[in-house]
Amino acid sequence: MTGRLQIGAIRSSFAPWEDPLLKPLVRFEAVSKRFGETAAVSEVSLAIYEGEFFALLGPSGCGKTTLMRMLAGFETPDAGRILLDGEDIAPLPPHRRPVHMMFQSYALFPHLTVAQNVAFGLKQRGDPKAEIDARVDEMLGLVKLAGLGRRRPDQLSGGQRQRVALARAIAPSPRILLLDEPLAALDRKLREETRVELMALQQTLGMTFVIVTHDQDEAMVLADRIAVMRDGEVAQVGRPAEIYEAPADRYVAGFVGDVNLFEARLDSVDGGRVRLASPEGRFEADDDDPPEVGATAWLAVRPEKMRLTVEPPPEGPNRLSGRISDIGYLGDWTTYGVEIAPGRVIRAARANAARRVEAPLGWDDQVWLAFAPDAAVVLKR
Amino acid sequence: MRRGPSAFNVAAIVAGLVFLYLPIVLLILYSFNASSLVTVWGGFSTRWYAALAKDQQMLDAAWTTLRVGAISATLATVLGVLAAVALVRAGKFRGRWGLAGMTYATLVMPEVILGLSLLLLFVAVGAPRGFWTVTLSHATLTLAYATVVVQARLASIDRSLEEAAQDLGCPPAMAFLKITLPAIAPAVAAAWMLAFTLSLDDLVIASFTSGPGATTLPMRLYSQVRLGVDPKINAISTLLIGLVATGVIAAYLIQQRAARRA
Numbered sequence: 030m031t032g033r034l035q036i037g038a039i040r041s042s043f044a045p046w047e048d049p050l051l052k053p054l055v056r057f058e059a060v061s062k063r064f065g066e067t068a069a070v071s072e073v074s075l076a077i078y079e080g081e082f083f084a085l086l087g088p089s090g091c092g093k094t095t096l097m098r099m100l101a102g103f104e105t106p107d108a109g110r111i112l113l114d115g116e117d118i119a120p121l122p123p124h125r126r127p128v129h130m131m132f133q134s135y136a137l138f139p140h141l142t143v144a145q146n147v148a149f150g151l152k153q154r155g156d157p158k159a160e161i162d163a164r165v166d167e168m169l170g171l172v173k174l175a176g177l178g179r180r181r182p183d184q185l186s187g188g189q190r191q192r193v194a195l196a197r198a199i200a201p202s203p204r205i206l207l208l209d210e211p212l213a214a215l216d217r218k219l220r221e222e223t224r225v226e227l228m229a230l231q232q233t234l235g236m237t238f239v240i241v242t243h244d245q246d247e248a249m250v251l252a253d254r255i256a257v258m259r260d261g262e263v264a265q266v267g268r269p270a271e272i273y274e275a276p277a278d279r280y281v282a283g284f285v286g287d288v289n290l291f292e293a294r295l296d297s298v299d300g301g302r303v304r305l306a307s308p309e310g311r312f313e314a315d316d317d318d319p320p321e322v323g324a325t326a327w328l329a330v331r332p333e334k335m336r337l338t339v340e341p342p343p344e345g346p347n348r349l350s351g352r353i354s355d356i357g358y359l360g361d362w363t364t365y366g367v368e369i370a371p372g373r374v375i376r377a378a379r380a381n382a383a384r385r386v387e388a389p390l391g392w393d394d395q396v397w398l399a400f401a402p403d404a405a406v407v408l409k410r
Numbered sequence: 411m412r413r414g415p416s417a418f419n420v421a422a423i424v425a426g427l428v429f430l431y432l433p434i435v436l437l438i439l440y441s442f443n444a445s446s447l448v449t450v451w452g453g454f455s456t457r458w459y460a461a462l463a464k465d466q467q468m469l470d471a472a473w474t475t476l477r478v479g480a481i482s483a484t485l486a487t488v489l490g491v492l493a494a495v496a497l498v499r500a501g502k503f504r505g506r507w508g509l510a511g512m513t514y515a516t517l518v519m520p521e522v523i524l525g526l527s528l529l530l531l532f533v534a535v536g537a538p539r540g541f542w543t544v545t546l547s548h549a550t551l552t553l554a555y556a557t558v559v560v561q562a563r564l565a566s567i568d569r570s571l572e573e574a575a576q577d578l579g580c581p582p583a584m585a586f587l588k589i590t591l592p593a594i595a596p597a598v599a600a601a602w603m604l605a606f607t608l609s610l611d612d613l614v615i616a617s618f619t620s621g622p623g624a625t626t627l628p629m630r631l632y633s634q635v636r637l638g639v640d641p642k643i644n645a646i647s648t649l650l651i652g653l654v655a656t657g658v659i660a661a662y663l664i665q666q667r668a669a670r671r672a
Contacts, residue, residue, distance in 0.1 A: 103573055123576045136574035140592045153579035
């Protein structure tokens, strides 16, 4: 092996969480919250750093919104502490917190104009009028709404309203901007454009953004780090590439992207190479921290890391054969379902790198699947 | 396909409208009757309106009614807004169903019973019957209507509006006054109009709870009718109908406009 391979395809120097001397901006310490019988958030500990774009990702009901609302002050933790700049913010009501929120419904004040909406937080703070006017103009320019200040919210399109909500929340320069599903109400094209703008805006302002989303693509594209949540707990925190390429468990692997899982018994460990056996075949994978020999583990392989061929690959581990049971043509990618046993379908994906293909695949074709030991992840749970 | 109403539809509508409004139309027509016999048409005249202007008792009654209406409607609207906020926004608190039930009870309670129980209350606490007992009783009667109107509007308003205001530095009470109240203002106005109108034409409760010197217009009219019908009654009734109709239509229009904007 030449040099040490790194996870993910992106090199970034922004990693304040790796600096042991740096104090986080926000720290959740074993925070719990119950609503009646159900535990919305249980024992969550998280650290979010200054300037970070942090995503809370999970399905609905996983506690991500409750966590955000506790940071904004709309819910109080039953146990644990939330520290901002090292100080417990429990005694501060929402209107005293330097944390502003962009609501999922945008919550624009219908009886105020766009400019009055954006000025609301500044006015509450008691800024002088001239300063407010200048700041409002600056904000409207920043979100590309210059000249629309006199309109009312009901005279704006959905995308414009989203920008007003954003401008209103960032105008008073909060320490943290909370975004609750900010792009959920936009159509796909607009959502993708807005993502890019949101990233640029966060870079320009250098503000700490915390986004709550159930959309894994959104979290992957926007965030420096993602906390994947499940049933009120944090399942994994990491860079998008870590979450995708080195998921902590089967839940994370399955929630972020597609994955093929093989339940297997660990046969032997040889250096960094692990050998596993299952009724579906023999497997080899690279793992620096393998489970015990004899233990049950799950091998996770992403569809795009499966090599799909008509010719059988060379004799050895990590190969399967089956029949193509479904094909999904997405333009940039084509996904295949390969039935290796009755009812057991393995997903594979190929990039459509060329316009013309010599021997296209079709339904019911007999094919082979193979993957490199490096492409598979061994999961302990 | 045929468009527009069929002959049967038209006939049904006309019959219905005649049934409902013919008496009122007759009353309005006869208020302009020159004859002093109520049932005989003697040509057009406004003499009964002129006579009305000289009838001090009738004018006093009208003035009392307007004051009772305005004060009780204001009281009912303020309390109704508070009750609606508690019912819509406070979530599940102890006694929520009790509050809702008690608020709505007056909607279905026969007015005679409400009037009688209020009279018993005033007698029990030794309150002298008069202007204020009528006003309080009317506020009790109209509170339920005001609550229902405001509650419907409040329930349709995004809760996060108020949260957004707090989030941007507004204390909770100010957030309600600055953001929620303007948003529900049309419903509040409509609730006031409705309460005012209900108070204006109430006879039953006023009869029970009123005392000397606080005779409302409906009470005066009723007692006069018993003594023999004076065409002045037609005149004042017409004015009353005009006022009530204006109130109801204004309340409706305000709500419609608000619904379009929301």
